[in-house]
Amino acid sequence: MKVLCAFKTELDLNDHQRTACIKHAGAARWAYNWGLARKQEAFEAGLKTPTAIDLHRELNVLKHTEISWMYEVSKTAPQEALRNLDRAFDHFFRRVKLKKQGKLKVKVGFPKFKSKKNGIGNFQLWGAIHVHKKSIQLPRLGVLRLKESGYLPVEGARILNATISERAGRWFVSIQCEVEMPDPVRSEKPICGVDLGIARMATGSDGKVFENPKALKSNLGKIIRLQRSISRRMKGSANRKKAVQQLAKAHQKVANIRKDSIHQVTSQLSKTKSVVVLEDLNVSGMVKNHHLAQAISDVGFYEFRRQLMYKSKWYGCEVILADRFFPSSKFCSRCGYKLDKLDLKVREWDCPSCGTHHDRDLNAAYNLESLAPTTASSAGSNACEEDIRPVVIQADLDEAGTELQSARCRFV
Numbered sequence: 001m002k003v004l005c006a007f008k009t010e011l012d013l014n015d016h017q018r019t020a021c022i023k024h025a026g027a028a029r030w031a032y033n034w035g036l037a038r039k040q041e042a043f044e045a046g047l048k049t050p051t052a053i054d055l056h057r058e059l060n061v062l063k064h065t066e067i068s069w070m071y072e073v074s075k076t077a078p079q080e081a082l083r084n085l086d087r088a089f090d091h092f093f094r095r096v097k098l099k100k101q102g103k104l105k106v107k108v109g110f111p112k113f114k115s116k117k118n119g120i121g122n123f124q125l126w127g128a129i130h131v132h133k134k135s136i137q138l139p140r141l142g143v144l145r146l147k148e149s150g151y152l153p154v155e156g157a158r159i160l161n162a163t164i165s166e167r168a169g170r171w172f173v174s175i176q177c178e179v180e181m182p183d184p185v186r187s188e189k190p191i192c193g194v195d196l197g198i199a200r201m202a203t204g205s206d207g208k209v210f211e212n213p214k215a216l217k218s219n220l221g222k223i224i225r226l227q228r229s230i231s232r233r234m235k236g237s238a239n240r241k242k243a244v245q246q247l248a249k250a251h252q253k254v255a256n257i258r259k260d261s262i263h264q265v266t267s268q269l270s271k272t273k274s275v276v277v278l279e280d281l282n283v284s285g286m287v288k289n290h291h292l293a294q295a296i297s298d299v300g301f302y303e304f305r306r307q308l309m310y311k312s313k314w315y316g317c318e319v320i321l322a323d324r325f326f327p328s329s330k331f332c333s334r335c336g337y338k339l340d341k342l343d344l345k346v347r348e349w350d351c352p353s354c355g356t357h358h359d360r361d362l363n364a365a366y367n368l369e370s371l372a373p374t375t376a377s378s379a380g381s382n383a384c385e386e387d388i389r390p391v392v393i394q395a396d397l398d399e400a401g402t403e404l405q406s407a408r409c410r411f412v
């Protein structure tokens, strides 16, 4: 099985290389903004808006005269930026259409100009890319040292392109490759219901609990302090710039911890289970609830689901999304009794009908597990009785994820 994979790792640049990278990112940003302005002009004049190919042709003519500095950078950087611009417009029109159909409730934003204030940005290169154990060789930039040795695939992968990006003062390269992977084997692995939570990141119906790193919460004090120190510094001053950089670093640290823990859990689940049943949580709706927003963003529900979806394809695991209105917490997994109300604060409860003592998250995980198709019943679980087993209609997650509306499961 051939899969597209991206490998991202940090670069160890010298001053000369850093300057070259900044120049490339600058050229990409310039091309994007110039292209956006050109498209707007054409639109306002009632003409056909130029595509990325038209714009690149125009750009090549300009290179001879006004923007000769662009010869210093690889031609793929501005070219890819123009393609990204086309994608931004495709995305915009797709969302406008969805909005018209009433499938999208949020505001649809028109593509914006890129500003240096929002970071140096990134650029893409393709062509002769060679990976060595401790370095990567890129067109125009030459051999760049890597901070991590042996992470990028040296053999057995066809490299399609490389993206260089900057974040909080650190530079990264991400290479997109076509990798040969062993075909997934569907073996006798257990079914697992997974309840995503705020107190704990995930609870499996096999009893396994994945604790939350609470990365943001423990670093929040620091972030608030840095935020305040920025607002005290004069606009445009060097000290303000420094403080902004520090804040960006703190934010990145949080993001890294969060991503790492999600990667560990999703890898483990997709490798060891045959079916994983998740709640299709309405993340964007939940983040609007300000009491929950911080905690939910901290756990990264959407990222969790996204990772599980692609990893499950690699390892032959099936992901089922339960309807977002399925009250997984309120049912007793032993007898099927449904509570009218269960406060978020209540972590444990006793079933008034059969008297079973329930852990809130574990009970929800049992209920989710019972949504899996009945052909294979997993051992050791106390799933629902036959008569209250819900019907599951499975659908693939669409690209935008949150925009998928159709109900997928119903109680009979």
Ligand SMILES: [Zn+2]
Binding pocket: 332, 333, 334, 335, 336, 337, 351, 352, 353, 354, 355, 356
């Ligand atoms: Zn009960």
